[in-house]
Amino acid sequence: MVESFNAAVYQVVQRIPAGKVATYGQVAALAGNPHSARFVGYALHSNPSPGVIPCHRVVFRDGSLAPGFAFGGPDRQRGLLEEEGVLFIPPVSGHRNAGDPGWCVDMEHCQWQA
DNA sequence: AGATTGACCCAAA
């Protein structure tokens, strides 16, 4: 593997099946850097690769979305995920909700398992 | 050319 960490991230994200979602940590680990979840999000933010990367399938560990989504807003993302069959659930108390207090992905049933 | 920030996640104090 000689491709940059960035490229590895893109490969993993594209590998996520429809109707499933992966977390930044999950993608980072599959990319080969379990301790670099930060750069996963940054890679997508900086180099969305000609729109080939389904960033909307990448969510927080809690199931919420990144604060600065780039597809047109978090609303757009929820619609896309729902279209693919991802289940959404209201914010669960006792869980870390980081950014979007609106809706969270049902990680219990929709998290992508490599 | 060098320094800083940036879509995160986990562990320890």
Place this chain on the structure above:
DNA sequence: TTTTGGGCCAATC
């Protein structure tokens, strides 16, 4: 229980 710090790579100023 909450808060702080650490860890990594790449792009941008």
